[in-house]
Amino acid sequence: MGEKRTPSGFLLKQRAFLKLYLITLTEQERLYGLKILDLLRQEFKPYGYRPNHSEVYKALHDLIEDGILKQVKQKKEGMKYQEVVYYRFADGGYEKAKLYKRQLKAELDRCAALIRKAIEDNFS
Amino acid sequence: MGEKRTPSGFLLKQRAFLKLYLITLTEQERLYGLKILDLLRQEFKPYGYRPNHSEVYKALHDLIEDGILKQVKQKKEGMKYQEVVYYRFADGGYEKAKLYKRQLKAELDRCAALIRKAIEDNFS
Numbered sequence: 001m002g003e004k005r006t007p008s009g010f011l012l013k014q015r016a017f018l019k020l021y022l023i024t025l026t027e028q029e030r031l032y033g034l035k036i037l038d039l040l041r042q043e044f045k046p047y048g049y050r051p052n053h054s055e056v057y058k059a060l061h062d063l064i065e066d067g068i069l070k071q072v073k074q075k076k077e078g079m080k081y082q083e084v085v086y087y088r089f090a091d092g093g094y095e096k097a098k099l100y101k102r103q104l105k106a107e108l109d110r111c112a113a114l115i116r117k118a119i120e121d122n123f124s
Numbered sequence: 125m126g127e128k129r130t131p132s133g134f135l136l137k138q139r140a141f142l143k144l145y146l147i148t149l150t151e152q153e154r155l156y157g158l159k160i161l162d163l164l165r166q167e168f169k170p171y172g173y174r175p176n177h178s179e180v181y182k183a184l185h186d187l188i189e190d191g192i193l194k195q196v197k198q199k200k201e202g203m204k205y206q207e208v209v210y211y212r213f214a215d216g217g218y219e220k221a222k223l224y225k226r227q228l229k230a231e232l233d234r235c236a237a238l239i240r241k242a243i244e245d246n247f248s
Binding site: 010011014017020021047048049050052101104105109110111114116117118121 | 132133134135136138141144145147148167168171172173174175176179225228229232233234235236237238239240241242243245246247
């Protein structure tokens, strides 16, 4: 209290938003190391949002630290030295991921409502 | 360029959101110095958002710096020493405010679409 900064609870943070997408891409077995940034940038391009490299990799790092994801390295077929890096759920990570997604759903619904309110309050 | 941080265009910033509300409250002649924070906190309480003092006053300060609002001080009726502080549009401020609101409307629509997309992509 006192000097401590308390979160104001404004809109969802970018980090959480990206973690949510990384979890869903893992569920869909679509999370490959080299392609993550391109894939996300392509998805969000029509929405004027261009996630940067460091934000995406911090989100990925968080998920590994949280025990949700793990990195898997596999040799490319027929290639002696080339490895493909991809991501899977860590042991027990899938349960944690489901919990995180439930929290994020509530958070996204809250943000949608706050934005709807702002549109109504200021433009009607 | 190069070292410069480019904005990623994620969700609307809190400062802009508050400036929008302060403009609309001025249009409605409801912007009184002492009541601003209480009024905003009450509005957003059901949405889990509690703007803090410094964010609100920075937004107000920005609007004055931008030439959109001006502060008006008036003696309280029958009170010799008490002043009421409120806000009105500065000269030419109303036109600037309308332009700002148009920009914010587009920005809110963009954010609403981005959140809708996240709900669809991750929860269906």
